[in-house]
Amino acid sequence: MKRLDDFRMRLGRNELVPIMIGGMGVDISSSDLALEAARLGGVGHISDAMIKTVTDRRYKTKYVKAKQAQYKYNVESSDKSEVKFDLGHLAEATQMHVEKTMSRKQGSGLVFINCMEKLTMNAPKETLKVRMSAALDAGIDGITLAAGLHLGSFALIEDHPRFRDAKLGIIVSSLRALQLFLKKNSRLNRLPDYVVVEGPLAGGHLGFGMDWAQYDLATIVAEIMAWMKSENLDIPLIPAGGIFTGSDAVRFAEMGAAGVQVATRFTVTRECGLPDDVKQEYFRADEDDIEVNQISPTGYPMRMIKSSPGIGDGIRPNCEAYGYLLDASGKCAYIDSYNREVAAHPEAKRISVMDKTCLCTHMRNFAIWTCGQLTWRLKDTTLQRPDGSFQLLTAEHVFKDYQFSTGGQVQRPELEAVAAA
Numbered sequence: 001m002k003r004l005d006d007f008r009m010r011l012g013r014n015e016l017v018p019i020m021i022g023g024m025g026v027d028i029s030s031s032d033l034a035l036e037a038a039r040l041g042g043v044g045h046i047s048d049a050m051i052k053t054v055t056d057r058r059y060k061t062k063y064v065k066a067k068q069a070q071y072k073y074n075v076e077s078s079d080k081s082e083v084k085f086d087l088g089h090l091a092e093a094t095q096m097h098v099e100k101t102m103s104r105k106q107g108s109g110l111v112f113i114n115c116m117e118k119l120t121m122n123a124p125k126e127t128l129k130v131r132m133s134a135a136l137d138a139g140i141d142g143i144t145l146a147a148g149l150h151l152g153s154f155a156l157i158e159d160h161p162r163f164r165d166a167k168l169g170i171i172v173s174s175l176r177a178l179q180l181f182l183k184k185n186s187r188l189n190r191l192p193d194y195v196v197v198e199g200p201l202a203g204g205h206l207g208f209g210m211d212w213a214q215y216d217l218a219t220i221v222a223e224i225m226a227w228m229k230s231e232n233l234d235i236p237l238i239p240a241g242g243i244f245t246g247s248d249a250v251r252f253a254e255m256g257a258a259g260v261q262v263a264t265r266f267t268v269t270r271e272c273g274l275p276d277d278v279k280q281e282y283f284r285a286d287e288d289d290i291e292v293n294q295i296s297p298t299g300y301p302m303r304m305i306k307s308s309p310g311i312g313d314g315i316r317p318n319c320e321a322y323g324y325l326l327d328a329s330g331k332c333a334y335i336d337s338y339n340r341e342v343a344a345h346p347e348a349k350r351i352s353v354m355d356k357t358c359l360c361t362h363m364r365n366f367a368i369w370t371c372g373q374l375t376w377r378l379k380d381t382t383l384q385r386p387d388g389s390f391q392l393l394t395a396e397h398v399f400k401d402y403q404f405s406t407g408g409q410v411q412r413p414e415l416e417a418v419a420a421a
């Protein structure tokens with residue numbers, strides 16, 4: 001019986017353990033988590049989602065305060081078109097996070113950064129260009145383009161000296177999305193170094209509509225593989241979404257996948273950036289507690305635990321401080337929903353907004369608990385303490401479980417001597 005360790009993922013000259021930990025914003029896929037994947041010979045991701053609040057928290061910068069002070073006069077206004085990101089600060093924060101991460105890297109693996117196109121930041125092209133260029137400048141091993149079709153993203157960095165040497169990949173959820181991407185980029189004579197094929201069971205935003213349950217990852221992967229063969233294309237494919245055990249991963253490796261991208265199993269590791277009490281919520285969640293809804297202002301369906309405190313919350317839009325989802329004309333769907341509810345309840349001290357959420361504020365505060373569909377199985381991957389809480393895992397434990405387990409098994413950890421998580 002094969003183990004995932006019987007396979008290797010080749011990305012250019014790098015030969016890797018075929019396990020990629022997916023990007024999880026905002027700082028859920030922390031540097032520590034990404035660095036463990038690299039140390040163990042695989043690929044880890046940091047994320048550049050809300051990078052300024054991440055560096056404020058991690059490295060004591062003051063970017064959010066400065067932006068909020070600059071645009072304080074606009075807080076009461078529902079027109080956020082003036083609230084712009086300082087591109088110099090954006091570059092600085094990105095470089096800081098990447099440099100500080102890469103300076104600690106050990107082992108033969110790689111650390112990539114997850115760059116979501118849907119973070120339009122009131123100037124989509126300019127900000128995305130700065131984000132990607134700064135990450136390359138600071139020595140990131142690779143960039144994974146996510147949450148969007150990214151039809152123009154390669155072109156934004158085609159003049160960067162590392163454009164042809166850094167690993168560049170994209171996440172797609174259909175053959176059509178991949179075809180569009182390749183067509184749009186054909187003039188650049190630069191194929192992606194890998195393609196993550198993300199199915200409907202993944203965490204975060206989904207590349208599917210509310211009919212997501214009708215799709216199946218293995219079918220999409222097979223379709224993309226057949227098309228690539230017919231086109232004589234040789235790009236490593238990395239399936240993602242609902243790959244819960246080493247045996248699940250082996251099935252994809254045997255189909256010809258280069259590796260797998262996984263995330264949910266790592267949300268309950270010590271290195272994951274979620275607060276410990278939220279990790280317990282992930283452990284506790286049952287299948288019925290998980291839903292795909294449409295409250296993300298991005299317009300993409302998103303999967304989350306139903307009891308996330310951010311759902312239904314009617315906080316005033318906080319775009320002066322954050323504003324990562326403002327589109328090219330300074331609009332965000334949450335602002336419209338919020339204004340509608342304020343107008344409908346003029347006397348209310350606190351309103352509730354059910355159809356959209358202030359995703360920036362709530363992701364920043366870990367109050368929207370986005371998760372993969374198989375989160376309900378996490379409780380079976382560890383030990384429960386007498387007080388009902390669950391023992392956290394180490395990233396190394398979960399990584400090695402994917403790497404070495406067989407027969408659909410999940411190896412539980414050793415019982416911890418100390419009661420504290």
Ligand SMILES: Cc1cc2nc3c(=O)[nH]c(=O)nc-3n(C[C@H](O)[C@H](O)[C@H](O)COP(=O)(O)O)c2cc1C
Pocket residue numbers: 021022023024025026028047049114116146147171198201202203204205240241242243261262263264265267370371372373374
């Ligand atoms: C908590 C969480 C946050 C996520 N955030 C992002 C993100 O910011 N960007 C992204 O491209 N994918 C995101 N994802 C998707 C993962 O990177 C990954 O592709 C997917 O969840 C893999 O499926 P699995 O969780 O079933 O292993 C997130 C997933 C989880 C569980």
